[in-house]
Amino acid sequence: MSRAIDVRHLGRERVICAHEVDGMVVDPGPASSVDALLEALGGEAPRALLLTHIHLDHAGAAGVLTRAFPSLTVYVHERGAAHLIDPSRLLESARRLYGDDMERLWGEVAPVPAERVQALAGGEVVEGMRVIYTPGHASHHVCYLHEETGEAFVGDVAGVRLPGSTYTVAPTPPPDIDVEAWLASVDEVAALSPTALCLTHFGRHEDVSEQLERLRTGLRERAELARTMGPDEFAAWSEAETRAAVGDEEIAEALLQAAPPETLGMGLRRYWEKREQ
Numbered sequence: 013m014s015r016a017i018d019v020r021h022l023g024r025e026r027v028i029c030a031h032e033v034d035g036m037v038v039d040p041g042p043a044s045s046v047d048a049l050l051e052a053l054g055g056e057a058p059r060a061l062l063l064t065h066i067h068l069d070h071a072g073a074a075g076v077l078t079r080a081f082p083s084l085t086v087y088v089h090e091r092g093a094a095h096l097i098d099p100s101r102l103l104e105s106a107r108r109l110y111g112d113d114m115e116r117l118w119g120e121v122a123p124v125p126a127e128r129v130q131a132l133a134g135g136e137v138v139e140g141m142r143v144i145y146t147p148g149h150a151s152h153h154v155c156y157l158h159e160e161t162g163e164a165f166v167g168d169v170a171g172v173r174l175p176g177s178t179y180t181v182a183p184t185p186p187p188d189i190d191v192e193a194w195l196a197s198v199d200e201v202a203a204l205s206p207t208a209l210c211l212t213h214f215g216r217h218e219d220v221s222e223q224l225e226r227l228r229t230g231l232r233e234r235a236e237l238a239r240t241m242g243p244d245e246f247a248a249w250s251e252a253e254t255r256a257a258v259g260d261e262e263i264a265e266a267l268l269q270a271a272p273p274e275t276l277g278m279g280l281r282r283y284w285e286k287r288e289q
């Protein structure tokens with residue numbers, strides 16, 4: 013069975029979870045929390061990194077880790093590969109969202125040497141993992157099914173849901189949100205009949221079909237609301253809804269850190285604008 017590693021992003025628990033399985037790490041998190049990851053690994057070099065997608069909260073530490081462990085292989089969807097090797101466009105796009113807060117949030121985003129990157133299309137089996145292409149949250153998103161245990165490492169596809177609550181937020185940052193593609197990806201994950209869903213935000217959950225249904229319902233509801241609300245209005249609604257639904261202040265703060273409300277309406281607005289073109 014896989015091990016969930018809380019990297020304690022910005023010192024807070026239950027925000028970003030790396031998963032260790034068979035000596036590999038799925039989504040190491042950002043460089044700003046890499047010390048907690050290395051401590052949990054006990055100084056052992058991981059055999060490989062499996063990235064679900066290249067968003068900095070999932071993959072930001074990949075470059076720093078390949079520098080520390082020069083033989084590390086990094087698996088990533090082919091649409092994301094170039095941005096690991098040269099992160100300048102990724103950083104530009106992230107800076108539009110996070111502005112001056114980039115360094116504090118994510119730390120160093122070092123390039124990954126091209127020879128360490130293994131690009132994936134989806135459909136292949138690597139390192140005992142079946143790879144499934146799962147766009148919708150991001151165009152460069154894959155999920156990994158561990159064939160031996162049936163655990164699925166789903167990145168952001170099954171939503172943001174923290175231990176202690178079942179409330180689920182569909183994380184919808186710009187620029188790639190595609191609601192129909194996302195719902196189709198959820199169906200692809202469901203068709204694998206995983207024994208557990210391993211979420212980056214946060215942890216391992218065995219109520220697989222219930223969790224996937226929470227994501228479907230939440231994503232549809234949020235997309236519909238964002239059709240008429242501006243991004244600021246949506247952010248205020250989302251934050252209030254999260255606090256009310258979760259009921260626990262610590263969990264709510266962690267959830268708001270994992271899926272910042274100000275980014276959520278922007279991504280859905282962009283989705284609707286593309287649809288109307």
Ligand SMILES: [Zn+2]
Pocket residue numbers: 065067070149150168183
């Ligand atoms: Zn993401």
